[in-house]
Amino acid sequence: MTHQEFWNDLYRKASPASSGAPGLALAQFTGPLAAGHALELGCARGDDAVWLARQGWTVTATDISTVALGYAEENARRAGVAHRLSFEAHDLAVSFPKGRCDLVTASFLHSPQDWPRAKVLAQAAEAVSDAGHLLIVEHASRAPWSWAPETTRYPTAEDTLASLRLPDDMWQRLCVCQIARRASGPDGQEATVTDNIIFLQRLAGAET
Numbered sequence: 699m700t701h702q703e704f705w706n707d708l709y710r711k712a713s714p715a716s717s718g719a720p721g722l723a724l725a726q727f728t729g730p731l732a733a734g735h736a737l738e739l740g741c742a743r744g745d746d747a748v749w750l751a752r753q754g755w756t757v758t759a760t761d762i763s764t765v766a767l768g769y770a771e772e773n774a775r776r777a778g779v780a781h782r783l784s785f786e787a788h789d790l791a792v793s794f795p796k797g798r799c800d801l802v803t804a805s806f807l808h809s810p811q812d813w814p815r816a817k818v819l820a821q822a823a824e825a826v827s828d829a830g831h832l833l834i835v836e837h838a839s840r841a842p843w844s845w846a847p848e849t850t851r852y853p854t855a856e857d858t859l860a861s862l863r864l865p866d867d868m869w870q871r872l873c874v875c876q877i878a879r880r881a882s883g884p885d886g887q888e889a890t891v892t893d894n895i896i897f898l899q900r901l902a903g904a905e906t
């Protein structure tokens with residue numbers, strides 16, 4: 699089974715409906731930014747992309763799953779913001795959207811498959827335009843309902859940032875930290891989980 703088949707299978711079995719709400723960290727960290735052009739990596743059903751579009755951003759939203767992208771397009775249409783969004787299917791290990799954006803966001807861009815996540819996140823940083831922002835939100839602990847093995851060791855936010863090998867003098871660290879939140883599982887279970895936040899701004903005039 700290819701990586702795309704894996705994710706398409708998973709989304710075929712899931713509800714196509716949007717949660718109707720963005721990720722908490724996305725709303726918290728990007729809410730104060732002036733809207734521009736955003737790139738979202740691993741957009742799933744488009745919850746975050748639709749929210750960004752509602753805030754006035756134009757958004758390129760990508761995912762490996764064509765099924766998820768179909769759901770996301772429909773959710774954008776229902777929300778009345780389809781004109782602000784474009785959707786692109788990419789296996790980010792193989793191809794990456796062209797151009798630079800004011801905001802590049804990757805929330806929970808995890809996969810049970812073996813794939814070059816650090817390389818993809820480094821490409822995400824390269825895609826940030828002058829004075830633009832990069833937001834990475836990732837699991838820092840295992841939710842009880844997670845597909846991740848119980849033995850999974852999670853990186854710290856500093857570990858993930860270091861894996862991107864970004865030149866320190868070209869980026870401002872706005873938040874490199876861990877936060878706790880209450881999360882709900884697929885069957886309504888609740889747990890407190892932690893997330894890593896890596897929120898950076900490329901310094902104006904800095905070229906990598």
Ligand SMILES: C[S@@+](CC[C@H](N)C(=O)[O-])C[C@H]1O[C@@H](n2cnc3c(N)ncnc32)[C@H](O)[C@@H]1O
Pocket residue numbers: 701705721739740741742743760761762763766788789790791804805806807808809813
């Ligand atoms: C755990 S989900 C997170 C979805 C969403 N961003 C969120 O915050 O809930 C990971 C998403 O990344 C996508 N994905 C996994 N591997 C990918 C790859 N190699 N290229 C592009 N997208 C990928 C999956 O299809 C899935 O929608």
